[in-house]
Structure formats: structure tokens, C-alpha cells
Amino acid sequence: MPEATIGVIGGSGLYAMAGLTDVEHVTLETPFGAPSDAYVIGTIAGRRVAFLPRHGVGHRFSPSEVPSRANIHGFKQLGVQYLVSISAVGSLREEYAPGHVVVPDQLYDRTKSLRPATFFDEGLVVHVAFDKPLDRTLADLIEQAAHAAGATCHRGGTLVVIEGPQFSTLAESQENRRAGFSLIGMTALPEAKLAREAEIAYATLALVTDYDCWHPDHDAVTVDSVIQVLRSNAALAQEIVRQVVPLIGDGFDSPSHHALASAIITDRAAIAPAKRKQVALLVEKYL
Ligand SMILES: CSC[C@H]1O[C@H](OP(=O)(O)O)[C@H](O)[C@@H]1O
Ligand SMILES: Nc1ncnc2[nH]cnc12
Numbered sequence: 001m002p003e004a005t006i007g008v009i010g011g012s013g014l015y016a017m018a019g020l021t022d023v024e025h026v027t028l029e030t031p032f033g034a035p036s037d038a039y040v041i042g043t044i045a046g047r048r049v050a051f052l053p054r055h056g057v058g059h060r061f062s063p064s065e066v067p068s069r070a071n072i073h074g075f076k077q078l079g080v081q082y083l084v085s086i087s088a089v090g091s092l093r094e095e096y097a098p099g100h101v102v103v104p105d106q107l108y109d110r111t112k113s114l115r116p117a118t119f120f121d122e123g124l125v126v127h128v129a130f131d132k133p134l135d136r137t138l139a140d141l142i143e144q145a146a147h148a149a150g151a152t153c154h155r156g157g158t159l160v161v162i163e164g165p166q167f168s169t170l171a172e173s174q175e176n177r178r179a180g181f182s183l184i185g186m187t188a189l190p191e192a193k194l195a196r197e198a199e200i201a202y203a204t205l206a207l208v209t210d211y212d213c214w215h216p217d218h219d220a221v222t223v224d225s226v227i228q229v230l231r232s233n234a235a236l237a238q239e240i241v242r243q244v245v246p247l248i249g250d251g252f253d254s255p256s257h258h259a260l261a262s263a264i265i266t267d268r269a270a271i272a273p274a275k276r277k278q279v280a281l282l283v284e285k286y287l
Helices: 068-078 136-148 170-178 188-197 223-248 273-278 280-286
Strands: 006-010 021-026 039-044 047-053 082-091 101-103 106-110 153-155 158-162 183-185 201-210
Touching: 006 068, 006 223, 039 068, 039 223, 047 068, 047 223, 068 188, 068 280, 082 136, 082 188, 082 223, 101 136, 101 223, 106 188, 136 153, 136 201, 136 223, 158 188, 183 201, 188 201, 201 223, 273 280
Parallel strands: 006 047, 006 082, 082 201, 101 153, 106 158, 158 183
Antiparallel strands: 021 039, 039 047, 082 183, 101 201
16 A cells, blocks of 8 residues: 555645656545545655545535545545645635635534534444644644745634535625634535544645625625636645645644544444444554
């Protein structure tokens, strides 16, 4: 099995990663089905990096259909310990303008329970801490890399995740602003929850593409307007990835790497063999 310590999951408009050398394409199966596409593994600054387009090449999976359990399990199979998640987002704050990048520090879940959001069910119950959903150190490094790449980069704020696929109503957009959220997207959850359960340090690089629909001086968001901004921003996002890889370097210890240590509540003797087998890669060392 090929290996990579660093993973990158590309969002809308980012279906490939330029600048990789010694590239391998790896198609994986997981106990949770097939990932969105083949993983593309290549070298950046002497490190093996695994890239996966979240929606698949050609953007075939809607936000509700993205097979996040398979995607995260696949990264785990490859040995990924640090996952940089790239997302196109709407801005709910005047100062976070289209074309800017933001490294948020919180997530808020407004998805509608349609997406499998845990690896642990059917006789194995696990409650991981999720008060800090995004890894602080990885976020610091992404911010540093964004500045080095010449981006206008903001740090902090809450990314609210909606079910979609429709964009928000004006009333919803205004309510999300009143709630104090800074950014809006459709995919960071349950992805970040699953990364935590897989003990992978996860942080988001958010590419601001629009002002959603609340801004009186801007038209409401459309796919065409999002893609237009991403066309000029995809190269920037890739440059930020190239800059962050050497900053991660040999890696660092993250609280996420120990997320399951005190999270398993089910009596070990009561766990069914089939469930044990299904999640062995994630949890075996604690059972
Ligand atoms: C094309 S606009 C809506 C679409 O873009 C974002 O995707 P991603 O987070 O994967 O970049 C948003 O979440 C929606 O899926
Ligand atoms: N306004 C918006 N709402 C939800 N997801 C988005 N992705 C990009 N722009 C978005």
C-alpha cells in the first residue's frame, strides 16, 4: 500500500493538484464503500501527499452524497495524519471578500442528519470531544502558508455548514449573520467529525467565492459566480498547499491523534466481531 502522511481534500473547482512529482493513482475500497475518486499521491518538498477531489473528478457527488466515511477511511489507510480541507465558501462578513482566503477556527452544524456522520454505531458507541473541531497547529501552518503564497488571508471565525444543495434564502442568510457566523459552506461536516474519529488532524482552507445573498451591493450567489472566482483562485490554493507541506515537515503531535483514547463507552466484551473488523484500522489499538 502506498503511503502519505499529509492529505489534501479539494473542493469545488479543485479537482487536481499541480506540482506533484512521482505521481501514483490509488483506487481504494473501504468498509464504508468507495471514496469519491482515486487518490493521487505525489511528492512535494520531499513529502508524500495524498490528494482527493471531494466531489469526484467532474463534480459528480452533491454535498449530501459525498461519501465522507469512505474518503476519510481511505486517507487513514494511506497513513495520513494531517488533512488539509479546501472549500469554496460564501462570506457572511463584509471584510471577508471574494478572492480572500480564511482559516476558520469553528464549525457549526446546520446539516439535516442525511449524512452518515460516525464510524461508530451498531454496537460500538464512541463519543469523541469536538469542542475544537479544527486543529489549531495545522490551522496556524495553513495561515502561515497562505501569507507566504501572497494570499489576502484572515484567521478565525465560524463556518456554518448547511445541507444544500440549494443556496440559502435571504432570511436564512440574515439569520446566519445574526448568529455570528462568518462563512457558509456545505461540506466541512461531517468530514471534520469523521477525521476526528479517525484521529487525523484536520483544518480548513476556505476560499471565499461570494457574499451568499445578504449583501445589498452584491448579486445573490450562483454556481457561475463561484466558479469564476475559483478559476482565478485555484492556482493560489495549490500554491498554499505547496507552501504548507514543508511547514508540516516531520509533523507534530495533535490532540486529534489521541481522540479515541478516552472516548469508547461500550464494554469491550460486548462488541460484535463484525463491527470490530469493520473499524479495526481506526480503533484496534484501544480494544
Ligand atoms: C459550487 S458552490 C457550492 C458547493 O461549493 C462548496 O463545495 P466545497 O466545500 O467542496 O468546496 C459548497 O460546500 C458546495 O458543495
Ligand atoms: N454561499 C454559499 N453557500 C453555501 N456554500 C457555498 N459555497 C460557496 N458559496 C457558498
